[in-house]
Amino acid sequence: xxxxxxxxxxxxxxxxxxxxxxxxxxxxxxxxxxxxxxxxxxxxxxxxxxxxxxxxxxxxxxxxxxxxxxxxxxxxxxxxxxxxxxxxxxxxxxxxxxxxxxxxxxxxxxxxxxxxxxxxxxxxxxxxxxxxxxxxxxxxxxxxxxxxxxxxxxxxxxxxxxxxxxxxxxxxxxxxxxxxxxxxxxxxxxxxxxxxxxxxxxxxxxxxxxxxxxxxxxxxxxxxxxxxxxxxxxxxxxxxxxxxxxxxxxxxxxxxxxxxxxxxxxxxxxxxxxxxxxxxxxxxxxxxxxxxxxxxxxxxxxxxxxxxxxxxxxxxxxxxxxxxxxxxxxxxxxxxxxxxxxxxxxxxxxxxxxxxxxxxxxxxxxxxxxxxxxxxxxxxxxxxxxxxxxxxxxxxxxxxxxxxxxxxxxxxxxxxxxxxxxxxxxxxxxxxxxxxxxxxxxxxxxxxxxxxxxxxxxxxxxxxxxxxxxxxxxxxxxxxxxxxxxxxxxxxxxxxxxxxxxxxxxxxxxxxxxxxxxxxxxxxxxxxxxxxxxxxxxxxxxxxxxxxxxxxxxxxxxxxxxxxxxxxxxxxxxxxxxxxxxxxxxxxxxxxxxxxxxxxxxxxxxxxxxxxxxxxxxxxxxxxxxxxxxxxxxxxxxxxxxxxxxxx
Amino acid sequence: xxxxxxxxxxxxxxxxxxxxxxxxxxxxxxxxxxxxxxxxxxxxxxxxxxxxxxxxxxxxxxxxxxxxxxxxxxxxxxxxxxxxxxxxxxxxxxxxxxxxxxx
Numbered sequence: 001x002x003x004x005x006x007x008x009x010x011x012x013x014x015x016x017x018x019x020x021x022x023x024x025x026x027x028x029x030x031x032x033x034x035x036x037x038x039x040x041x042x043x044x045x046x047x048x049x050x051x052x053x054x055x056x057x058x059x060x061x062x063x064x065x066x067x068x069x070x071x072x073x074x075x076x077x078x079x080x081x082x083x084x085x086x087x088x089x090x091x092x093x094x095x096x097x098x099x100x101x102x103x104x105x106x107x108x109x110x111x112x113x114x115x116x117x118x119x120x121x122x123x124x125x126x127x128x129x130x131x132x133x134x135x136x137x138x139x140x141x142x143x144x145x146x147x148x149x150x151x152x153x154x155x156x157x158x159x160x161x162x163x164x165x166x167x168x169x170x171x172x173x174x175x176x177x178x179x180x181x182x183x184x185x186x187x188x189x190x191x192x193x194x195x196x197x198x199x200x201x202x203x204x205x206x207x208x209x210x211x212x213x214x215x216x217x218x219x220x221x222x223x224x225x226x227x228x229x230x231x232x233x234x235x236x237x238x239x240x241x242x243x244x245x246x247x248x249x250x251x252x253x254x255x256x257x258x259x260x261x262x263x264x265x266x267x268x269x270x271x272x273x274x275x276x277x278x279x280x281x282x283x284x285x286x287x288x289x290x291x292x293x294x295x296x297x298x299x300x301x302x303x304x305x306x307x308x309x310x311x312x313x314x315x316x317x318x319x320x321x322x323x324x325x326x327x328x329x330x331x332x333x334x335x336x337x338x339x340x341x342x343x344x345x346x347x348x349x350x351x352x353x354x355x356x357x358x359x360x361x362x363x364x365x366x367x368x369x370x371x372x373x374x375x376x377x378x379x380x381x382x383x384x385x386x387x388x389x390x391x392x393x394x395x396x397x398x399x400x401x402x403x404x405x406x407x408x409x410x411x412x413x414x415x416x417x418x419x420x421x422x423x424x425x426x427x428x429x430x431x432x433x434x435x436x437x438x439x440x441x442x443x444x445x446x447x448x449x450x451x452x453x454x455x456x457x458x459x460x461x462x463x464x465x466x467x468x469x470x471x472x473x474x475x476x477x478x479x480x481x482x483x484x485x486x487x488x489x490x491x492x493x494x495x496x497x498x499x500x501x502x503x504x505x506x507x508x509x510x511x512x513x514x515x516x517x518x519x520x521x522x523x524x525x526x527x528x529x530x531x532x533x534x535x536x537x538x539x540x541x542x543x544x545x546x547x548x549x550x551x552x553x554x555x556x557x558x559x560x561x562x563x564x565x566x567x568x569x570x571x572x573x574x575x576x577x578x579x580x581x582x583x584x585x586x587x588x589x590x591x592x593x594x595x596x597x598x599x600x601x602x603x604x605x606x607x608x609x610x611x612x613x614x615x616x617x618x619x620x621x622x623x624x625x626x627x628x629x630x631x632x633x634x635x636x637x638x639x640x641x642x643x644x645x646x647x648x
Numbered sequence: 649x650x651x652x653x654x655x656x657x658x659x660x661x662x663x664x665x666x667x668x669x670x671x672x673x674x675x676x677x678x679x680x681x682x683x684x685x686x687x688x689x690x691x692x693x694x695x696x697x698x699x700x701x702x703x704x705x706x707x708x709x710x711x712x713x714x715x716x717x718x719x720x721x722x723x724x725x726x727x728x729x730x731x732x733x734x735x736x737x738x739x740x741x742x743x744x745x746x747x748x749x750x751x
Contacts, residue, residue, distance in 0.1 A: 624680075624743055625672055632668065 007057070007074035010092055013050050013102060014141035016043045017109075020134035028127025036127035037117040040134060044113050047137070048106040058099045059508055069513035071095040071211055073147055085206065091147030093210060096509040097291050097365055101144035104372045105281050109137045111489035112276040115380050118485040119272055119387060129169060133276070136162035140281050144288060148208040149198050152289070156194070156253070159285065160187050163277050167269040179265035186262040190252020197245030200238055201296075204228035210292065218295040225300070243297055243304045247290060254286025254341050257315040261570055263338055267330040271386055274330060275379030279337050280372035287344045287368055294361060294511060298353040306441075309349025313437075313444045313451070316342025318568070320454035324461065325554075325565040328392045329382050332462050333375070336418065339455060340371050343448065347433040350440040351511065358511035360440070362518065363432030366505040370425035373500055374417040377493035381411040384482055384490070385466055394465045398546075399472035404481045408467050410494040415463045417497040419456035419532045422525070428501035432518050434528055449531055456535030464543035656697035663690035677731045677741045681724065688720045 020043045024036045032039065063069045072094040081087035113133060120129055139158035146152035161184075168180030198208075205213040205224045216224040217239065228239040248259075255263035266278050277283070290297060290308065297305050316339045323335035344364045351360025384407045389396050401408040417424035420431070430452060437445040481487070506516035542550050554561045563569065619630070663686055670683030692713045699709025731741055738745045 624746065628672055632672075 007054075007062075007072070007094075009050060010054055010074050010094070010145075013047045013054070013106065014138050014145065016047045016050075017134040017137035017141070019043060021131045021138060024127040024131035024134065028131055032127045034126070036130045037113070037120075040130040041110070041113045041117065043134070044106065044110050044137065047141075048110045051102040051106040054094070055099050055103050058094055059096075063094075063096070063099075067514060069096050069508075076147065086208075088150050088208060089148055090151055091209075092145045093147035094145075096513065097288065098144045100365060100369060100509055101288060102141065104369060105137065105140050105144065108276055108280040108372055108376045109133070109140075111376060111380070111493055112272045114485050115275075115383065115489045116270075116272045118483045119383055120270060125169075129166075129270070132162055132165045132169070133273075136166065136277060136282075140285075143285060146210075148210055149202060149213065150208045152292075153191075153195065153198055156249070156285065157191065159282050160184060160191070160253075163187075163266070163282055166273040166277060167266050169270055169273065170268070173268065175265075176268040179262075179268040183262040183266045186259055187252045190259050191249050193245040194249020194252075197242045197247075197249065200242035200245065201228075204231075204238055204242070214293065214295050218299045220300070229300075239296075240301050240304055243293070243301045244307070246293065247286075247304060247308060250286030250289040251311065252286070253289075254283050254345065255315075255338050256286065256311050256342070256345060257318055258570065260315065260319070260338055261574060264331050264334045264567070267328070267334050271330065271379060271383035274334070275376045275383065278334065279375040279379050283337060283341055284344065284368050284372070287341060287348065287364065290345070290348050291361065291365060294348065294351075295353060297348075298351065298511070305349050305351075307349075309346045309441060309444055312342045312345030312347075312349055313447045314342075315339070316346065317447050317451045317454070320451045320458065321560075321564050322567050323458040324454060325561060327394045329385065329394055329397070329462060329466065330379075330392055332458060333378055333382060336378075336455065336459065337375060339451060340367070340375065340418070343430065343433055343451075344368050344371070346444055346448070347436055350437050350444060352440075354512045354514075356516075358516060359432060359506075359518065360436035361511035362506045362509055362516050363429060363436050365509045366518075367426075367429035367433055369505070370417070370429045370497070370500050373493055373496040374414040374424075374426055377410060377414040377490060377497055378418070380489055380493065381407050381414065384486055387482065387486070394462070397466045397472075398469035399467070401467040403472060404467075406481060406487050406490060410490040411463060411467070413494045413497050415459045418459050419536060420452055420528060421456075421532055421536075422529065423498075423501065425497050425499070425501035427525075427529070428518075428520070429505075431520060431525055431528065435519070435521075435524060438524070449528060452528055453531040453535045456532040457539050460536045460539035461543050464539055468544050470546045653697055653701040656693060656701075660690040660693040660697065663687075663693065675742050675744060677727075677734070677743055677746070680743060681727050681731070684727075685720060685724070688716060692716050 017040075020040045024032055024040070028036050057063075058072070062072065074092050074094065076089060076091040078087050079090045113130075116129065116133070120126060123129060136159065139155050139162055143152055143155035143159055146155055164180050164184040167183055168176055170176045201213065201217065202208050204227050205216045207213050207216065216222050217228060219225060225239075228242070229237045231238045233241055250256075252259045263278060263283065267274055269278070297308075319335040319338035319342065323332050323339065326332045326335060344367050347360045347364035347367065349360070351358055351364065353361075384404060385397060385400065386392055388400070388404060391397070413424065417426035420427045422428075434445060434448055434452075437448050504518070506518040510516040542553070566572070619626070621627075667683045667686030667690065670686065671680050674680050674683065695709035695712045695716075699706060703709075734746060735741050
């Protein structure tokens, strides 16, 4: 770790969006009614350029020593120091994953900023929208750059707040308000686990700093390691508890089962926001967190990693099944996001730490990178479609390929990418994930193959449903596809979705920092690709033209279809638990206690004060002579008292 | 009979309570001011009496009395100024009228 003052400019990358937030939050309504979009785009493009420069400097000039990528800390400030050893710092940590995330966040954010210029045009609270986008970008960049676990927690919550604000942007819609609250409460509940996990880990490691913590807890034999393994609760060591609880926080943000219920509802926000927050950046924060602490997971608690693998793959399959039945296009995309994050999670879960074993880790980060590109593209494409037909429902769409040619082509590219068809980006990253799973966990591998077939199916169901199916008829739709700001991000992102797969990703990001050659075996790829193609063909057969086959299949598999359509009754289950158990058994007694005991004590003290003052307020007459009498009585009593003491 | 300390203390105590009685019962501010002067004078008498009979060699009590007279003069000046102002504004020097100044 070598300090380099020359890299101090990195702090500007998060601060520029924050500046935008402050300016538009304070003065937006008055001075930036229409110009806030352009100013924001300038700020975020500066951030993006700086991030590009940082990535270039890190990956090609400064980062590598003896063939291994080192973590660099350009900035480290002591912020709250409690004792000599314990302080909460603010710092910036550059390592391969944080630099990669810098690029993803600033890049997707820039695209979304440009897209919103046209999409959100004429909104009443246009500057506020850009202010919130700036706040989100700042928090997300702060999160990926955090150098200690407490700092990441603060930015983690800030990200949650800005997600809340943006989901609830249309605050006059009750459904948006409910969705915002749901997202906030569910992730906050998960963050409780995260906080306890942080406390457990940092208590045993006696530090908050990531590098020191990893070094202490991932080296069997250190004092801290034996303390964390030695003490336990319910027969499970403190280290395992801490890591599981930290993963709980990550699962909440990344919408892993059973904490996923907020993500589909979060689609109530504006579509570009869904592209930025609920597809490309914030929801992968959980993956990032596990990757950040990966050495500890991998070396000290392989059991937690196995749990992560299974939660990831089950979430992935579960979300894919639900996605096949949804009719709101944004919800289909939301479930596909859940499914793809499940892929990233189980890739981490099946990964080892060093050398060839670390394939899963690199593949997970690779998939995070490519997924950000093609999923942002899908959401922005869906945004154009929604903008055009003024509806989210698939039944209002169909036959749009003539009306929306650019969107059609870019959407097709993204669908091919997410389905894992070569040579698009998703193929490469998914292939590596499947390979890692194949080597370590056959069960996970087979479930993942099934999921990728389903992925191809529901993505092409969406594609055919929007662009083919039936001739387009809609009197609300207006003339042209969209303006330059609406289409340019689509084209740029689709170039990424085609080309990103050719990046030799293992050369840049790997678990141990060494160069990892990512193998591609043609023989291995045959099965996943043919499953994907089969999914596409089934979707083609069912949805390319309007026919009654989908309905017949749905009625043949009525039970499965109904329960998948109702998202396997997870929301109902949560409602039953909260309404049936939590409210009557915890909420009502707590409310009674609050209303009667707490409020009662406060009211009693108030009425006591009032009663006493009612009695004695007559003394305050404003007349001199009664005052003199009180004074005299007081002096006499005092003198008698002193005399009594003196005589005794 | 030669007057002694006890006679003087009796006079000063009587003077003090006459003053207190006057202060509490009279409504006229001038009379109340005079009552305060009586109380002050009873204190002065105490100082001088103790000085003479208990520590004849010292002068502390006498000096204290001189101070009290000086301060009483200043105080009387201030009090009379207040009373005059009250009279100007209310055309009365009844102490009950001064109650309107509260608030």
